[in-house]
Amino acid sequence: MTANAQTPLRIGIVCYPSPGGSGIVATELACELARRGHAVHIFSHDVPFRLDPCRGRLTYHPVKAPEHPVLVASPYEAALAGTIVNTARRVRLDVLHVHYAVPHVSAAWLAAAVLGGEAPAIVATLHGSDVTMLGRDPALRPVLAHTLEHAHAVTTVSSYMAARTREQFGLQREIEVIPNFVDPAVYAGPPDAALRAQYAAPEEAVVLHASNFRPVKKVEDVVRIFARIARRRPARLLLVGEGPDSPAAYRQAVAEDVEDRVVFMGTHPNVAPIFRIADLFLLPSADEGFGLSALEAMAAGVPVVASAVGGLPEVIEDGVSGLLFPPDDVEAMAEGGLRLLDDAELRAAVVAAARRRVLERFTSDRVVPMYEDVYRRAAGR
Ligand code: GMT
Numbered sequence: 409m410t411a412n413a414q415t416p417l418r419i420g421i422v423c424y425p426s427p428g429g430s431g432i433v434a435t436e437l438a439c440e441l442a443r444r445g446h447a448v449h450i451f452s453h454d455v456p457f458r459l460d461p462c463r464g465r466l467t468y469h470p471v472k473a474p475e476h477p478v479l480v481a482s483p484y485e486a487a488l489a490g491t492i493v494n495t496a497r498r499v500r501l502d503v504l505h506v507h508y509a510v511p512h513v514s515a516a517w518l519a520a521a522v523l524g525g526e527a528p529a530i531v532a533t534l535h536g537s538d539v540t541m542l543g544r545d546p547a548l549r550p551v552l553a554h555t556l557e558h559a560h561a562v563t564t565v566s567s568y569m570a571a572r573t574r575e576q577f578g579l580q581r582e583i584e585v586i587p588n589f590v591d592p593a594v595y596a597g598p599p600d601a602a603l604r605a606q607y608a609a610p611e612e613a614v615v616l617h618a619s620n621f622r623p624v625k626k627v628e629d630v631v632r633i634f635a636r637i638a639r640r641r642p643a644r645l646l647l648v649g650e651g652p653d654s655p656a657a658y659r660q661a662v663a664e665d666v667e668d669r670v671v672f673m674g675t676h677p678n679v680a681p682i683f684r685i686a687d688l689f690l691l692p693s694a695d696e697g698f699g700l701s702a703l704e705a706m707a708a709g710v711p712v713v714a715s716a717v718g719g720l721p722e723v724i725e726d727g728v729s730g731l732l733f734p735p736d737d738v739e740a741m742a743e744g745g746l747r748l749l750d751d752a753e754l755r756a757a758v759v760a761a762a763r764r765r766v767l768e769r770f771t772s773d774r775v776v777p778m779y780e781d782v783y784r785r786a787a788g789r
Pocket of ligand 1 (some may be wrong): 409427428429431433508535537538565588620621624695696697698699701702
């Protein structure tokens with residue numbers, strides 16, 4: 409039978425299971441692809457965060473690296489390659505899509521070498537610190553540069569990331585930009601008044617930050633900005649997620665004397681209802697490949713104050729669909745936040761523009777076909 413554009417593909421997706429942006433994008437993509445009729449096989453060392461809603465429609469392959477007294481480091485890369493080989497020999501994958509370069513691109517490369525003529529096309533998507541931080545490591549760089557140069561397709565989540573990738577690895581090849589996406593239906597709808605009442609009194613503004621609390625997210629600045637807002641009007645800060653800087657965020661809240669106004673909510677797989685009850689979202693990061701959480705806020709009708717770094721200016725048009733400020737300028741971000749909270753007209757205009765922007769550029773219906781197109785070209789299907 410001749411394959412046509414509608415032929416379902418057999419797609420392997422490799423990602424991290426933890427609640428970071430790359431794993432979330434990979435998981436949401438896997439679910440969308442399965443919904444569109446493709447056979448999807450997901451490879452990870454644990455069940456990915458946010459996989460639950462579509463579990464029945466795809467196959468999860470756990471990657472377990474052996475432990476042995478001789479092994480000083482986990483042979484995860486080899487175990488991942490071997491798991492991919494074992495699966496591909498059974499189901500003949502058309503495409504293997506790896507999210508986050510380290511060590512997924514080299515594991516895919518190794519699997520393809522073992523599979524030979526049966527190997528799937530390798531598609532790599534680069535998200536952020538895999539290029540901007542790990543990509544700078546001299547021990548990782550040569551293998552990353554070589555495997556990326558020779559993958560069937562490379563995509564990045566913003567033009568900023570494409571430029572950083574070219575510069576970091578000296579790549580000559582084409583890099584396609586495919587942005588992060590959301591299903592707008594998941595974020596639409598009114599705030600849940602009962603949920604909101606659990607966290608804030610009616611007169612209090614709900615300020616939100618959600619991340620994996622890594623240093624690049626600058627959660628101490630989130631608290632600094634919030635404290636400046638809370639000195640001028642009643643407000644609560646909801647912190648969704650956790651990570652290495654959670655203790656620093658708490659210490660900062662104590663130092664600013666706002667710890668009784670800050671709620672550490674921990675990690676939640678279903679964040680949309682929490683986004684919907686917020687009045688302001690803060691993302692003062694030092695860098696962002698894209699800034700998925702800002703997009704989630706925009707989809708939920710929450711105005712965003714963020715730093716003008718990385719891919720964020722490609723997501724938010726400053727002064728139109730959100731407010732951007734130089735990183736570290738907590739005073740300006742607090743002033744911007746207060747304007748959005750206190751000026752109903754500005755707030756309504758920003759929220760409407762942000763929603764329009766999400767619908768015009770960043771919905772799953774627009775973005776997932778971009779990946780399908782890459783897969784078909786890479787696999788010749
Ligand atoms: O932190 C990273 O660099 C890795 C990644 C993750 O898994 O947390 O996050 C990145 O990927 C997201 C999805 O593409 C982007 O929206 C985030 O901006 C990006 N984070 C950073 O660049 C800091």
